[in-house]
Amino acid sequence: MKLQDILNKINLPKASDIVIIGGGVIGCSIAMQLSKMSFGSITLLEMNAISSGATSKSGAMIREFYQIDFLIEMAKESKKFFEQSDINFIKNGRIYLFSKENTDSAYNNAILNKKLGVNIDVIDIKQIKNLIPEVNIDDISIGLFEPEAGYVDSVETTYKFAQNAINNGVQIFTNTKAESIEINKNGIQAIKTNKGKIKTKMIINASGAWANYINKSVDENLPIFALRVQQVILKANPAVVPMNYCLMDYSKGTYLRPDYGQTYIAGEELGFEQNDIVSPDYYNQSSDHDVITEYKSRIVSRLPSFDNSIIKSGHAAIYDMTPDANPILGASSKIKGLFYAVGFSGHGFKLSPIIGNMIAELITKEKTDPILKKFNLSRFALKNLILPKFPIKNPNN
Ligand SMILES: Cc1cc2nc3c(=O)[nH]c(=O)nc-3n(C[C@H](O)[C@H](O)[C@H](O)COP(=O)(O)OP(=O)(O)OC[C@H]3O[C@@H](n4cnc5c(N)ncnc54)[C@H](O)[C@@H]3O)c2cc1C
Structure with missing residues (x-):
């Protein structure tokens, strides 16, 4: 059947x-x-x-990097499952960017993750530039690179x-x-x-x-409370070489994930978002124009070629938050x-x-x-x- x-x-x-x-x-x-x-x-x-x-709105990004030992172990087991299944797991790699306020935290978390067997490396400004030549690193002190991370549908x-x-x-x-x-x-x-x-x-x-x-x-x-979060879908300029990594920008508070057909999903990282607590049954599932244009401008200030990208759509979704x-x-x-x-x-x-x-x-x-x-x-x-x-x-x- x-x-x-x-x-x-x-x-x-x-x-x-x-x-x-x-x-x-x-x-x-x-x-x-x-x-x-x-x-x-x-x-x-x-x-x-x-x-x-x-x-339905999930970025569905798969990684092992966490800041807590048992969550790292859980993420590792789950990633193994995705790798061994027939699910199309696109391992495009993930870059994490940190400003100077988070340098120690980035180092310490990298040590914790490496100790538990996560394939992740600290990368300096030069290495970040080698991976993404156009990236603006004015406010960045350090990065992490997890080559086997990626996403699914x-x-x-x-x-x-x-x-x-x-x-x-x-x-x-x-x-x-x-x-x-x-x-x-x-x-x-x-x-x-x-x-x-x-x-x-x-x-x-x-x-x-x-x-x-x-x-x-x-x-x-x-x-548990429902937190309204938003995403913008950006259609990149076809003349520009696509940026293929998942990007977690802990300085500007945004994430960016490639999707199909030169489109990208961008949103705000937890801890940076608006405090938009809603009812899961009655919330505005459309995006707010000012919020998604702000996301786009943060992406553009990191990756200038996105200036020519088009806002294809935007929407809101909910996180089921605990304290x-x-x-x-x-x-x-x-x-x-x-x-x-x-x-x-x-x-x-x-x-x-x-x-x-x-x-x-x-x-x-x-x-x-x-x-x-x-x-x-x-x-x-x-x-x-x-x-x-x-x-x-x-x-x-
Ligand atoms: C924008 C966004 C981006 C995200 N990105 C990532 C990411 O990159 N990586 C990651 O790991 N996680 C990500 N997440 C988080 C992840 O998607 C969620 O944690 C996960 O999908 C939650 O799944 P769930 O089944 O618990 O909840 P839901 O998907 O909300 O499922 C709950 C279901 O229960 C049903 N339901 C509710 N009440 C009843 C009832 N009384 N009777 C019958 N059915 C009921 C609802 O209709 C719903 O379908 C993201 C989430 C969002 C919103």
Whole structure:
């Protein structure tokens, strides 16, 4: 049966051993990984279409560089998955640029990453210029180069995860909204949807920025808020030699990623963005003219040839932020049978394969990976936040 035929199904099962809420890259990865582990019946509910939330706008940039040891290990495992899969992983390399305020942090993080086996090097101004001859380095003191980083297509990848899950027997229902969870003293009994009820004892909340909608019914509020972020799509001047790297500019606070047909996606790095907190259901999904022209001017001041690029389009999307910009993963301590994989704070795409695997193992083997424990919801109450030892700061603050 074709994926689209399956996705159009409307008859919900009466019961399912587990129900996953959310058909973004995280929910689909969990469904795929869980379905490989000969678990019982698995149902995934998506209120719109597969990959219609944050995932649809994701830069889907894949890298190993992180500022925290266990996130580096997770990113490495995930990258291995992308390398070994049939997903089109374009390894164009990634350059990080730092102004003098972040020089020490760049060095220290490079040491940490190299120690853990990441292929990354500190590069000086001359080496940066060798990689991108036209780059303006007036405000730059140092760079990092990760040659094996790159990007994938976010929507295509998520559909592949969904297709794999379906091939292994997962039932996926789109246009199906999880409305509430029924519980009694023994834990979860059922999930109510706009299309009927499914009896279940286990639920994974992978609903991104909407996580608290379903959680209202179990009275467990998660510290997640939706942050509106914007991207501009630039069409480069065809006469100009394309700049092929992913560029993370920690001086100007922008990222730039090549896309198909001489286009580039540019946006603002976390920590530099506007404080635009919104409702995930009612936010302006168009871009603001002043914001995207500002992004373009930052790119032009770094790469002057972009002066002739055209603003092809712009849009807004949301990050599901937590107070330490890291996800909430694992079992709810309040409701037996409820699990979380939410709050990815703008960097969840690259981690999706390992997250799927860790959550699937937690469920099938009832074994909590020691790394997974660090992402437990209780860390916020215990003030045990996940924070980098050598943070990269916004030099303009
Ligand atoms: C502009 C942008 C650029 C990014 N760039 C990168 C990057 O380069 N690299 C990287 O690693 N990460 C990046 N990210 C982050 C990454 O894309 C996200 O962390 C990831 O896609 C989150 O996936 P998700 O499945 O958790 O959430 P979502 O994709 O938001 O999925 C949640 C799904 O749940 C559904 N849902 C919600 N409530 C219900 C309900 N009650 N019933 C049924 N369904 C429900 C929603 O419709 C949605 O489809 C970026 C994000 C954005 C927005």
